[in-house]
Amino acid sequence: MISWRKHYKKGLIAIGLLLSTSASIYGQDGDPKNGEKLFKANCTACHALDKQVVGPALKGVVARLKTEQGLDTDWLHKWIKDNVALRASGDKYANEVFEKNNKTVMQQFPNLSDKDIDDILAYTTNPPEPAPPVDDKKTSTVDTANAAPANNTTSSVVIISLIAIAGLLVWILVKLRQLVKLGQSEDLAGLNETRVKSFSEIYEKYHFIGKGALAILAILATYGIWNWIMWIGVYKGYKPEQPIYFSHKIHAGENKIDCQLCHSSAKYGKVSEIPSMNVCMNCHRSISEYNGKYIEPGKDKAFYDGEIQKIYAATGWDSEKQQYTGKTTPVEWTRIHNMPDFVYFNHSQHVVAGEQAIINSFNKKNPDNKIDVVCKACHGKIDTMNVVQMANDFTMGWCIECHRTTEIDMNNGYNKEYFKNLHEKLKKQYPKDGGKITVDAIGGLECGKCHY
Numbered sequence: 001m002i003s004w005r006k007h008y009k010k011g012l013i014a015i016g017l018l019l020s021t022s023a024s025i026y027g028q029d030g031d032p033k034n035g036e037k038l039f040k041a042n043c044t045a046c047h048a049l050d051k052q053v054v055g056p057a058l059k060g061v062v063a064r065l066k067t068e069q070g071l072d073t074d075w076l077h078k079w080i081k082d083n084v085a086l087r088a089s090g091d092k093y094a095n096e097v098f099e100k101n102n103k104t105v106m107q108q109f110p111n112l113s114d115k116d117i118d119d120i121l122a123y124t125t126n127p128p129e130p131a132p133p134v135d136d137k138k139t140s141t142v143d144t145a146n147a148a149p150a151n152n153t154t155s156s157v158v159i160i161s162l163i164a165i166a167g168l169l170v171w172i173l174v175k176l177r178q179l180v181k182l183g184q185s186e187d188l189a190g191l192n193e194t195r196v197k198s199f200s201e202i203y204e205k206y207h208f209i210g211k212g213a214l215a216i217l218a219i220l221a222t223y224g225i226w227n228w229i230m231w232i233g234v235y236k237g238y239k240p241e242q243p244i245y246f247s248h249k250i251h252a253g254e255n256k257i258d259c260q261l262c263h264s265s266a267k268y269g270k271v272s273e274i275p276s277m278n279v280c281m282n283c284h285r286s287i288s289e290y291n292g293k294y295i296e297p298g299k300d301k302a303f304y305d306g307e308i309q310k311i312y313a314a315t316g317w318d319s320e321k322q323q324y325t326g327k328t329t330p331v332e333w334t335r336i337h338n339m340p341d342f343v344y345f346n347h348s349q350h351v352v353a354g355e356q357a358i359i360n361s362f363n364k365k366n367p368d369n370k371i372d373v374v375c376k377a378c379h380g381k382i383d384t385m386n387v388v389q390m391a392n393d394f395t396m397g398w399c400i401e402c403h404r405t406t407e408i409d410m411n412n413g414y415n416k417e418y419f420k421n422l423h424e425k426l427k428k429q430y431p432k433d434g435g436k437i438t439v440d441a442i443g444g445l446e447c448g449k450c451h452y
Contacts, residue, residue, distance in 0.1 A: 030119040030121055030122030030123070032125075033123075034119045035119035035122050035123030035124070036128070038112070038119055038123075039120050039123050042120075043120070045286050046107070048288075048289075049127055052321075053322075056101070061076070061124050062076070062124065062125050063125070069093055073118070076117065076121065081108065081109055081112065083098075084105065084108060233340070235390050236393050237389055238390045239388060239389030240336065242334055243331055243333065244307055244311060244314070244331060245304075246307075247387075248383060249294070249296075249386050250294060259373060259375050266348075267347070270346045272347050278315070284312075285317070288312075289308065290304035296386050314328065314329050314330070316329075337394070342451055342452055343450060350378075352414075354374070354406070355374045357408055357409040357412070358374050359372075359377065361402075378391070400445060403445060404439070404440050407437065408438065408439060408442065426442070
């Protein structure tokens, strides 16, 4: 009897150990909520739960590894902390994973504790189910169906009311006409016979006034035509649709991406080029769907995901195989800012030499709308625009006004060296405002500086 009890107790202990071990193997001893935070902070750049990104999908990775390879969470701990060392040790499966994923070296995470890794594995084992989306179309259809009878009734009442009002007005006009006829005296009837009844008679009687009016109309027409000609090519507010939707508010505003990361030649080149699609792929190779908090009114997550797929189609990127197919499609962007051929404008001259001077001048003139980046002085607050638009006139007068009011930073390294022998002369020549020197003082109004 005692022997049976001993064996029974041992059996219970063995079953308990087995259950705890299996729970550990399948990632159940971690905290999925904390694991979700750690996963989003460390893993989402290269992994998703349900699809291949840079690395494989991680949902159920613990069970999959146990079933297919016979490996437990200890192997995953070693792989996550230092996969390079694990491959160097000759681990067969570690090297297979490396070869299978295009020899992409996974980032090492020695900073993650064993508890952190267990939490992440618990999250990949049992991720929380997303809340079912609300079908707005069905809701709106039901609301529309319920509202339809009420709308029809209201429309009928409005139409009948308008018809009644129109009939009443016609009746009043008829009665007024009858009253006028009854009230006309013989003298008034005779006066009506002598009234002028044609335009030629009026012009003959008042030809001096008529000629003056025609002269005024001619002057106004000439001014209108001249004003129209002067504004040809000025497209302030122009914001065309692009073949791939790109929100500067999301990229530059929400995500704080620096302008020059994409427009790199704006600082060191004459032209601020349109970034190539390869620049987009620097980020979107691992960002295949939009998970940001900001969504523009009228858009949804599916819309943004579809635009990312257009980038893949243009570059020939296969997100499943994580490689380029070689089949590319050029993107025909619609140009917004375009200087005439006879105008010379150098971005680097303004962004490098004039950066601080332009920012200071703009903020002085616009204390309630200050800027922190020189680009915004001409292009507006791009980081708030979903669709880029032309923010200023970009006329010759607009440029000249800027040159006349922007004070030069004479402590700028370039200006300090280039104008070192002219400082005193310029201060005497332009004594206004305490000797402040504006761009026009150093040739900012010379025709040859801007025109070929």
